[in-house]
Every structure is written in structure tokens, then in C-alpha cells.
Amino acid sequence: MSGTRQIQPVFALLNKARDRVGKIKHKIMVLSGKGGVGKSFISSMLALALAEKGYKVSILDADIHGSSIPTILGLHGMRHFADEEGILPVEGPLGVQVVAINLMLDSPDAPVVWRGPLKSRAITELLAKVKWPEGDFLVIDLPPGTGDEAITVVQTIRDLSGAVIVTAPNMLSELIVSKAINFVVKNNVKLLGIVENMSYFKCPGSDVEYNLLGRSTGEELAKKYQTKLLARIPLDPLIGRALEEGVPYLLAYPEGEAAKAIRSLAEEILRIVQS
Numbered sequence: 149m150s151g152t153r154q155i156q157p158v159f160a161l162l163n164k165a166r167d168r169v170g171k172i173k174h175k176i177m178v179l180s181g182k183g184g185v186g187k188s189f190i191s192s193m194l195a196l197a198l199a200e201k202g203y204k205v206s207i208l209d210a211d212i213h214g215s216s217i218p219t220i221l222g223l224h225g226m227r228h229f230a231d232e233e234g235i236l237p238v239e240g241p242l243g244v245q246v247v248a249i250n251l252m253l254d255s256p257d258a259p260v261v262w263r264g265p266l267k268s269r270a271i272t273e274l275l276a277k278v279k280w281p282e283g284d285f286l287v288i289d290l291p292p293g294t295g296d297e298a299i300t301v302v303q304t305i306r307d308l309s310g311a312v313i314v315t316a317p318n319m320l321s322e323l324i325v326s327k328a329i330n331f332v333v334k335n336n337v338k339l340l341g342i343v344e345n346m347s348y349f350k351c352p353g354s355d356v357e358y359n360l361l362g363r364s365t366g367e368e369l370a371k372k373y374q375t376k377l378l379a380r381i382p383l384d385p386l387i388g389r390a391l392e393e394g395v396p397y398l399l400a401y402p403e404g405e406a407a408k409a410i411r412s413l414a415e416e417i418l419r420i421v422q423s
């Protein structure tokens with residue numbers, strides 16, 4: 149009897165989460181096998197590139213320990229508020245609706261010291277208790293690896309449109325990408341493709357590509373796993389500068405090399421989800 153009492157609220161929460169995000173047409177998870185490959189940067193810029201095209205976009209920062217979406221989007225000093233119906237997303241640039249644990253903390257640099265079950269619960273609660281607006285896209289930025297947060301997302305949102313895997317050259321890429329791909333496939337999530345970030349560097353005014361981090365293997369990996377290389381995003385020093393300036397890169401440097409590559413990534417994703 150007491151077991152039934154415990155199970156019911158969990159199901160109610162799951163159903164509520166499914167119901168609330170059900171109002172958003174396309175739900176895309178962004179993951180990587182390894183940290184530091186630029187997954188949060190790609191998630192944020194993809195959200196902005198889709199918003200630039202007129203789509204209504206929300207983004208969930210599900211990287212509880214390493215939340216960086218608010219910083220990348222320049223949401224300094226902003227916080228979530230709630231009304232009687234739920235938590236209100238924070239409105240970011242181009243109307244992107246942002247949800248992040250960091251935007252609920254007293255201080256954004258306070259560490260979140262939670263173990264697995266608590267993190268899973270927090271993600272389900274966020275999905276269930278946020279007043280997600282109706283919209284076209286929900287981009288979900290996951291922490292590196294295929295741990296609790298990723299499992300919770302695939303188990304809670306059953307109608308995910310697919311997963312984008314972010315990698316970078318020479319990041320032990322094959323092993324790491326294969327783990328992330330296996331996770332996606334085993335959980336019956338559609339693999340949208342691979343993004344190779346920090347793929348190359350071009351000097352201003354030159355078309356010569358320098359592979360500063362190592363040989364570009366994105367195309368080979370995509371072929372091996374029978375998926376698409378969605379984009380190769382170059383290393384762009386302006387990305388660091390935009391971060392220092394507190395302005396999202398895509399808006400600060402719309403003509404940057406990486407900005408153009410990100411827009412073509414958004415177009416590629418639109419083609420796939422709308423086909």
C-alpha cells in the first residue's frame with residue numbers, strides 16, 4: 149500500500165512533464181561523450197539560429213553541475229520567477245525561452261551538490277513544473293556522457309525528435325562518439341547526426357584550413373555509424389571574445405566563420421525534422 153502511494157506521485161509527475169513539453173513540436177537533445185567539446189555553445193547557438201529564422205524556441209540546460217547556457221546567452225543577473233501555474237522560463241535573446249537550475253540559485257557560482265537520483269528528479273520536476281510555452285523547438289543541453297540526466301530525458305520525453313552528437317577532432321573521438329551513438333540507438337531515439345566542433349581554423353582572408361586539434365574525422369565517423377555529418381564548426385577566437393563581452397556570439401559576430409556554419413547546421417536540422 150505504501151509502495152503504491154510512492155509510485156503514484158512519480159507517475160503523476162512524469163505525466164505532467166509529458167503533457168507540458170507535449171506542446172512543443174520538436175524536441176532535440178544535444179549530447180557528447182566527453183566534456184569541453186562545445187556542446188553547450190552549439191546548443192545555445194542552434195537555439196538562436198532557429199529563433200533567427202522565426203521559430204519559437206525553448207532551451208533546457210540539463211547540465212546541472214556545469215550549467216553554462218545562461219552565461220553563453222548573456223543572461224547575467226536574471227532569475228526564474230513562478231506563478232500559481234508553474235515556473236516561468238527566462239526570456240533570452242530573440243525570445244528564446246531559457247530554463248536552467250543556475251537561474252534558480254541564490255548565487256550562480258554556488259555548486260550544486262546532488263547525487264544521481266536527485267538530479268534525475270530535478271530534471272523531471274523542471275520538465276513538469278515549468279510553464280513551457282507552445283513552440284516549435286525544445287533544445288536540451290545535456291552534461292557530457294550518458295549518465296542520469298540523459299537517461300531521465302529519454303525516459304521522460306518519449307517523442308524526442310532526435311539527438312545531435314557533438315564531438316571535436318582528436319578527442320578520442322571514435323570511442324567517445326560510439327558510446328554516445330549506442331546510447332541514442334539503444335534508447336530508440338532518432339540519431340540526427342554528428343557535429344564536429346573546433347574542426348579547423350582559417351586565418352582571416354584565407355581559405356586554408358588548419359587542423360589545430362588534430363585530423364578532422366567527422367565525415368569518417370558519420371559514414372561508419374551510417375549517419376550524417378551535420379556540420380563542421382571552425383575554431384573561432386571571436387567565440388571567446390563574445391563570451392567576455394557578455395553577448396551571444398551569433399548576435400555579436402553574425403558574419404563570423406562559426407556563425408555561418410551554425411546557421412547551416414540549423415538549416416540541416418530543419419530539413420531533417422520537417423522531412
Ligand SMILES: Nc1ncnc2c1ncn2[C@@H]1O[C@H](COP(=O)(O)OP(=O)(O)OP(=O)(O)O)[C@@H](O)[C@H]1O
Pocket residue numbers: 180182183184185186187188189190211214216290291292345346347381382383384385387388391406
Ligand atoms: N568553435 C569554437 N571555437 C572557439 N571556442 C569554442 C568553440 N566552441 C566552443 N568554444 C569554447 O570552448 C569552451 C567549452 O565550450 P562549452 O562549455 O560549450 O563545452 P561543453 O562541451 O558544453 O563543456 P562541458 O559540458 O564539459 O561543460 C567555451 O569557452 C566555449 O566558448
